[in-house]
Structures are given as structure tokens and as C-alpha cells.
Amino acid sequence: MDVQRATFGLATHFERGRQVLVPSWLFQVRPVGMERPVTITQPAVDPAYLTAPSAPAPEPSRTEGAQPPTGPESRDVPVESYGVDGRTLTLRFWGGVCSDYAAEATESGDEVRVTVTGTPRDDGKVCIMIAKEHTERVTLKKPLGDRTVVGDNGAAVQRR
Structure with a gap:
């Protein structure tokens, strides 16, 4: 058999009657007498690691001084464009549906610097990650x- 190409990827294998994806070598070969090539897979992981461990893994240790996060963190959101009506700027931006947003403007003689800050809601509800x-x-x-x-x-913000 002639190996025409070898690539690294994922291949399905069975573990306890269920299909699992395993990092594997994917060999494209053309068997003698066949017109079209076929793909043969070979796990790229030692078979010893494809079975469940005999004992549960120990809990990872925590680094001294490391603190878990304590609530939602605010972040600045890029402003895509703006509209103006008198003294009111309408800022347009993309953001998640599960955050609250606040805008502010800092004025100087030749520019107006705008900032939009998003803060995730911390209401304990599951929320879709969509913008x-x-x-x-x-x-x-x-x-x-x-x-x-x-x-x-x-950077200048586009007027729309």
C-alpha cells in the first residue's frame, strides 16, 4: 500500500460502547488495484490513556494567594458608529444580550472621547452567548x- 498523505486530526473510536473522538493520524492510502484512495486512522495516543483511570484523579491544589473571581467584571466595548442630534450622541456597538451597558463622553476642544462599558448580569440565570x-x-x-x-x-468613530 502506498501512503499518499498523512495528516493529524480526530477520528472516532469506541470506548465502552460509545463513540469518542481521539487524536489520530489520518493516512490516505491507495491499495493495490483500487482506483480511489481510502483513509486509515491510527490513534496518536498511547492506548493506555484511552481507558478510564483506575482511581479518580486527585483534586488540583490551589496556589496560595490565588482568589476566585467575585462577581461580574466590567469591560470596555468598542463603539462601531454614532449619530448626533443636537447635544445627544447615539452610540452603536455590539455586545452580549446578558450584559448591561453604560456610556460616557469626555469632551475637549477638538474631540469627544466616548466609552461604553458592559457589565455581565449576575442574576444566576443561564444566558445565551450571542451578540x-x-x-x-x-x-x-x-x-x-x-x-x-x-x-x-x-481611533475616530464613524458617523452614521
């Missing part, structure tokens, strides 16, 4: 005029 477009409004002290709107990274 959607959100809007938040901020009111400026004076009309935008010819000032540039920039995000928290200093």
Missing part, C-alpha cells in the same frame, strides 16, 4: 460641532 447591536445615548455639555468623536482607544 446583538445595542445603542446608548450620551448628552454633551455643548453641541458636537466640528469636533471628532473617538473611542477609548483614540
Whole structure:
């Protein structure tokens, strides 16, 4: 048999009557007399590791001083675009459906720096990890005029 190609991937194997994915070598071979190649798999893991351990694994030790997280962490969200109506900026951004968002603007003579912060809700409910477009409004002290709107990274935000 001629091996035409070898790649690393996952192959299904049976463990206790159930299919499991196992890291494997996938060999593309063309047996003598056959027109089309076939794939033969070989586990790339020692068979000793494909069975359940005889005793449960010990609990991992905790590093001294390491503290578990204590509640939701806020994070800044990039602003995609903005609209303006008088002194009100409407900021558009993408974020998760399970977070609450707050916007703020810092004004200077030639620019307005906008920041949107998202904080995950900590209500103990399961929440889908999906993004959607959100809007938040901020009111400026004076009309935008010819000032540039920039995000928290200093890059200009597109007007829409």
C-alpha cells in the first residue's frame, strides 16, 4: 500500500460502547488495484490513556494567594458608529444580550472621547452567548460641532 498523505486530526473510536473522538493520524492510502484512495486512522495516543483511570484523579491544589473571581467584571466595548442630534450622541456597538451597558463622553476642544462599558448580569440565570447591536445615548455639555468623536482607544468613530 502506498501512503499518499498523512495528516493529524480526530477520528472516532469506541470506548465502552460509545463513540469518542481521539487524536489520530489520518493516512490516505491507495491499495493495490483500487482506483480511489481510502483513509486509515491510527490513534496518536498511547492506548493506555484511552481507558478510564483506575482511581479518580486527585483534586488540583490551589496556589496560595490565588482568589476566585467575585462577581461580574466590567469591560470596555468598542463603539462601531454614532449619530448626533443636537447635544445627544447615539452610540452603536455590539455586545452580549446578558450584559448591561453604560456610556460616557469626555469632551475637549477638538474631540469627544466616548466609552461604553458592559457589565455581565449576575442574576444566576443561564444566558445565551450571542451578540446583538445595542445603542446608548450620551448628552454633551455643548453641541458636537466640528469636533471628532473617538473611542477609548483614540481611533475616530464613524458617523452614521
